[in-house]
Amino acid sequence: MNSMTPSKPKRYLLWQVPMTVVFLAFGLLMAAQYYTHSEGGSLANESTANLAMIIKSGNDNKQALEAELAALKAELAESQALVEKGESLYATMSSRIDNLSIAIGDIPVEGSGLVITVTGDSNLMYYDLIDITNELFVSGAEAVSINDIRFTSHTQIAEQARFNEVFDEETQTYNSVTHYVITVDGEELRYPIIIKAVGDPQTLAKGLEYPGGIIDSLNTLYSVYPTIKPMERLEIPAATPVAYRHAVLAPAAAEGK
């Protein structure tokens, strides 16, 4: 044999080398495919049918959430309406409470009105004071005070006897002298008696001063000369609150509430 003849390649190289190359390339492809899928996110690997299912369920969810949103919006609107109603109710209640508080003298008030002053030299009786306050309320007074004691539905105007021991120099004895004082809610009134009334000053003054009215008769019959002074602004204090121990709301009134 000629030594120049190329030697036959080894048998295993004939197929093993190309096969190795192909296997290597195949391994690379497999790895690339694996990483592509593991990186590609979940949706990209889903089949069309699955994607359709996902879209459908997403749509269903969206519709359910939209319905929930609409329901919640309606609830919100309802709540807002209730809040507005509550606010208006609160305003009504609060103004009613204020009115009632003024009526029962629970709170101090201020406003225009009259100041009637009766000096100590006059012969004023307790019923004259009742007449004056009555006349004031008749003339539209909204709040009245006598010597800064608030006149309320519970106010009592009365007269009390005071006994003084007076030493008589002639007989060298003590004599008991009785005089009467006007009391409002049990408190003795000191002169000058100042009656304040909140209301329209002109109406109040007319109610007192018309001929044959209370002032006229006080002047002519009893020589009492109260002075009347209209005021732009005057203050009337609160009354001592009444503790209700026995009076409760009647069932019918409670139902009507």
Place this chain on the structure above:
Amino acid sequence: MWLPLLGLIVGLLLGAIFSFSIPIVYANYLAIAVLAGLDSLLGGWRAVLEKDFDANILLSGFFVNAILAAALAWLGDMLGLDLYLAAVIAFGIRIFKNIGAIRHGIIFQHRERQARKKEQQAMHYLSKEHE
């Protein structure tokens, strides 16, 4: 057979080390290419067993088939047809055929070896008796 297996392991390792991936939109084309590669690979093995191996056919088949299969899938996408299904079915059938042939090849090879062994033993026995 050890060398190709080593090649497969090296290929997988290289892929894992560099962990290269392609854009997800091309993932389907790569899958088809993998299928085509598997088909060529099994075809090559079959040819080895049937003593009909040709390196050129294997190498060209592997790369050209992979590229063409991916191109077919791409064309299908362009046309709005699921053409890749055709490739999947065709390669699937061929892969199973190749696997069957490989199985046959391995069994026949084994039998041939057994028969040759027995023959040699018989020859050895006869030659001893002759002496």
